[in-house]
């Protein structure tokens with residue numbers, strides 16, 4: 001089933017796009033968790049990490065290439081940042097179009113809350 005991210009790719013709803021090429025699109029998260037919070041998505045709709053296949057290798061590799069480029073452009077590469085991909089319920093995934101969060105611009109603290 002199509003998600004809001006497909007509508008952003010199609011230009012049907014607005015987004016603050018920071019990078020685009022033939023395989024991926026990147027735009028600012030609507031509810032940022034840090035000064036820089038960008039979502040990088042493959043243009044081909046893949047629901048979750050569980051659904052990736054060898055055919056997605058180029059697009060998935062491109063997510064990292066785009067992340068490094070965007071981090072440099074945002075001026076956060078040297079201080080550092082975090083890349084996050086959530087999967088399904090325990091991962092906290094809300095939008096079922098695979099996406100990488102690029103989060104930075106402040107110290108992000110420990111990777112996971114200890115419970």
Ligand code: 5GP
Nearest residue numbers: 004015027028029030031086092093094095
């Ligand atoms: P998830 O929890 O699935 O890993 O992350 C989904 C992210 O998508 C959330 O951080 C949420 O704020 C963001 N998001 C949801 N709907 C929209 C939207 O319509 N536009 C933008 N730019 N971000 C969205």
